[in-house]
Amino acid sequence: MLDMLKGLMGSLRTPRTFSEYVTHQMGRGLLTGPPVRSEVMKLAPTWLSRMGRCERLRAAAAKERGLHVPSVLFMAVTGQCNYRCSHCYTQRYAKEHMAVPMARRILHEAEELGVGLIVVSGGEPLLHREFFTIPGEMPEVPFIVFTNGSLLRRFLDDVLATPNMLWLVSVDGPLEACDTRRGEGSFQTALDAMAALRERDIPFGFSITLSGDNVASATTPEFVGSLVERGCRSGFFLEQIPSPPTEPPLSEQIEAGLRRCRAILEVPIIGFPADELRFGGCQAGGNGIAHISPDGFLEPCPAARLAADCLAEVPLAQALANPFFKEFRDLKDRYSSEGDSACSYSGHEETFEQALTRLGARCTV
Numbered sequence: 001m002l003d004m005l006k007g008l009m010g011s012l013r014t015p016r017t018f019s020e021y022v023t024h025q026m027g028r029g030l031l032t033g034p035p036v037r038s039e040v041m042k043l044a045p046t047w048l049s050r051m052g053r054c055e056r057l058r059a060a061a062a063k064e065r066g067l068h069v070p071s072v073l074f075m076a077v078t079g080q081c082n083y084r085c086s087h088c089y090t091q092r093y094a095k096e097h098m099a100v101p102m103a104r105r106i107l108h109e110a111e112e113l114g115v116g117l118i119v120v121s122g123g124e125p126l127l128h129r130e131f132f133t134i135p136g137e138m139p140e141v142p143f144i145v146f147t148n149g150s151l152l153r154r155f156l157d158d159v160l161a162t163p164n165m166l167w168l169v170s171v172d173g174p175l176e177a178c179d180t181r182r183g184e185g186s187f188q189t190a191l192d193a194m195a196a197l198r199e200r201d202i203p204f205g206f207s208i209t210l211s212g213d214n215v216a217s218a219t220t221p222e223f224v225g226s227l228v229e230r231g232c233r234s235g236f237f238l239e240q241i242p243s244p245p246t247e248p249p250l251s252e253q254i255e256a257g258l259r260r261c262r263a264i265l266e267v268p269i270i271g272f273p274a275d276e277l278r279f280g281g282c283q284a285g286g287n288g289i290a291h292i293s294p295d296g297f298l299e300p301c302p303a304a305r306l307a308a309d310c311l312a313e314v315p316l317a318q319a320l321a322n323p324f325f326k327e328f329r330d331l332k333d334r335y336s337s338e339g340d341s342a343c344s345y346s347g348h349e350e351t352f353e354q355a356l357t358r359l360g361a362r363c364t365v
Contacts (some may be wrong), residue, residue, distance in 0.1 A: 219257025
């Protein structure tokens with residue numbers, strides 16, 4: 001199975017979309033590090049070969065219906081969390097879970113439209129245990145799940161039963177930096193979660209949210225290498241948006257960290273939104289990504305808390321066709337070359353809000 005995956009990886013074209021890029025990188029990650037459960041390795045070729053089919057579905061939706069279908073769909077499945085991280089924007093969410101019937105319908109609609117990758121977040125998604133009955137119904141669709149790791153041990157039986165979920169454990173730097181941002185004991189909790197996943201041959205990686213106070217310590221090859229030694233097969237450097245200005249700009253410091261780590265470490269590390277620039281810049285608004293809040297509002301991206309439709313009331317395709325999304329894309333293209341971040345929305349929030357509320361959009365927090 002490993003040889004088959006290596007052969008498939010070698011035959012793949014250069015990724016054309018952000019979801020293809022992320023899926024390709026996660027596939028690379030499966031080829032490095034300790035053993036992976038056979039159930040995961042059997043599904044991995046399906047995920048990779050599915051990318052072309054998803055592209056054809058999205059192209060058909062664009063041609064026949066004028067739809068911009070995102071290749072990556074982010075879902076905040078709950079507003080609840082057992083942490084109070086200093087940098088977390090989701091603390092503004094209503095403290096509720098996403099309704100499971102709605103989530104199931106949305107995910108099946110997304111699969112039919114050609115969404116290639118589902119990214120699950122919260123709050124802490126494992127607080128919404130019922131949601132995790134859904135991924136097993138869709139084995140051909142890869143799910144990436146962000147977690148603080150605190151609840152993983154008690155849910156390991158569920159994790160083992162659902163091999164199409166790839167786990168990213170949040171750890172915002174070495175001990176002091178992580179515990180300062182995420183709460184005392186959070187660093188060790190994250191390491192314990194990684195150990196539990198590794199013991200069971202479940203593939204996992206890390207996610208690091210970066211701002212001026214931790215970018216120097218959290219992006220060194222030494223620190224990231226220590227996570228790789230613990231079994232991480234991939235990782236995400238996430239730019240905190242919004243974030244206080246830094247000198248040099250935060251995005252430049254993240255890019256420098258990516259270069260340093262990629263030059264030394266074999267595991268794939270994805271920069272978000274940094275790597276969006278490979279695919280034409282900011283992917284928000286259906287160009288490449290969209291985001292769903294716990295109560296079902298379809299937003300342009302995780303950072304932009306604006307929506308015109310709630311998916312509790314309308315199908316995903318209808319919400320994507322709303323003029324709100326075209327206006328958002330036009331605005332982000334207008335501001336894409338300004339500012340120090342790959343995020344077009346950052347620094348222009350008031351301008352976006354004023355323009356989009358005229359189309360019936362509202363703030364969702």
